[in-house]
Amino acid sequence: MRIAERFGTLLQSIKWGEWSLICLYLSLLSGILVGLHYDPHEPYYSTSALDILIPYGAWFRSLHFYSSQLFFLFALAHYLAVFDKSESYDTTSFIVLILCLPVILMLLFTGYVLRFDSTGFSAGMIAEHILEAIPFFGSTLDRLLFAISDGGLQRVYLHHVCSFNILFLLLAWNHLRRYYRVNLTSHLPLVATVMLTGVFVAAPLDPEQLGISYITGPWFFLGLQELLRYLPPLIAGVLVPVALIGALTVLRRKSRWYPHLLTFVGCWLVGYLFLTVLALTIHD
Amino acid sequence: MNNGNHRQVASPARRLILLLGSLLLLYPLIRFIRFKLPRKPKIIEVSGTVKQDGQLLKQDFILLSRDDQLWAVSRICTHLGCRINYKEREGYLECPCHQSRFSIHGEVLNGPAQQHLPRYHVEEKGAPPALFVTIK
């Protein structure tokens, strides 16, 4: 019990928001570096060139990959850690901040697609088909965001390096402008850990293999990929994720639906975890 | 959070004009976004040869030869678009994303895919003969 308590206090004492911000800065800087050699017309070739040919390319790509993943994970931890304090936010500000999460996910997702290895290609095509399944404006949305089968990676690249970042900044601006100044020197262990992770752990890249019978998408996409096996894309790919985001935007302690919403979010996450485990185990 | 700025509330008439203006803007915007540049059918010259009763995997299609017949089937899964592979031992095509299966002629054997794979026209031209596949 004591150990659990201590662990809890330790988790509470970590400044997740600052950690997340540091990782965001690392991600942006390494992203600019990776972008110097990345070519959306030769996506896979230029990504592998980064890994194999370009001096320190593998390191910068890995740094970009891991800092971005950590940015998202720390942002989630930050949300959990300050959830009680967020009661002071008015409804609009709260919703706007919650909407940052899907935008960050889209940034991560487009990053995966841009590699255009077998995982990236499949994930991109699946996303395209999911959007097309939305009635009335689905195909317009696809033409706006992906349209990979027709226009290659042009749109995905544009949104990854430009539009989704602007959208994120717009949504998070009110929040960020009060905290964006973080003292780097007080987070040197974190910076060093992320940098060293980049040195020792390569960012994934899955070349196309003949006869491969199972491709798993990005880690946060696995449950969805599994669900798409059983349900039509509109339900599995649109309604299910939108239900979670919708619930999160109204999940406030003062709401009279709070216990029900909490149960829903909890069940959703457990279900998603179950699907993820299923995706990782039974088809191998 | 409230940052203390006073915001001017627009009058109903102004709001209506704004709404109508945005709706009007939506039409050209959607037309612009949805536009697809018409593309010619792609004719691909196949490098490599297809052995008798064999197959040749290319990026967008697979060429198959059986009993003196030669045909090409798309490799893009009709479920959600992943790239299909040929399972040599089992003799069918399988998608690595959700394991839809297709016969070598492109017919669905197993879902979740519901539609058959498109077949492409293959032509033999020139001397020495080369194969050309037309993708629409």
Ligand code: FES
């Ligand atoms: S994309 Fe091929 S089975 Fe789902």
